[in-house]
Amino acid sequence: MYKAAVIGDSASVSGFAALGLSVFRETEPEKVSKLISRLAANDFAVIYITEPAAALVTDTIAKYRSCKLPAIILIPAIEGNTGDGMRALHEAVEKAVGSDILN
Template sequence: MYKIAVLGDYNSIYGFAALGLDTFPVEDPAEGKEKLNRLAAGEYAVIYITEQLAAQLSAEISKYSEELMPAIIQIPGISGNTGAGIENVKKSVETAVGSDILFSNE
């Protein structure tokens, strides 16, 4: 059975443990890179990563963008929402559907 992981700074991710998700706090980008690769190679189908850490690991994350698993999804951290997470979801939907679902022709 596949699992769900949450990766980022401790203060941003500790609440996800109450939901039954596996949390992996990291202190710096080097540690984040190592944990991301380890989680992606393991039994994790979904990896939530804070936007701040994802910005520092963009090259590493792009290696997994064409893979079926894991799905790497950016979430806002404790310091706020940068908009990067919703932008990545929007791009994925545009690729799958073929158009911008948020665009309105009113």
């Protein structure tokens, strides 16, 4: 059975445990990168990651963009939305559909 995880700073991700997600409170770039690789290899189909944490590991996330699983989805952190998650969504839709139908 596939699992879902969330990665980011403690204040932003702690509440996700109540939803049944595996919560990883990590913000150091090297550790986040290794964590994503470990989760991908262990049946995690969806990895939510806060925008600030994702900004630290763009190369690692790009590596998984062409894979079926895991889906890596950027979410806002508690301090606010940078817009990176929405940009990533637009890019994914444009790639899948051939044009940006969200605008």
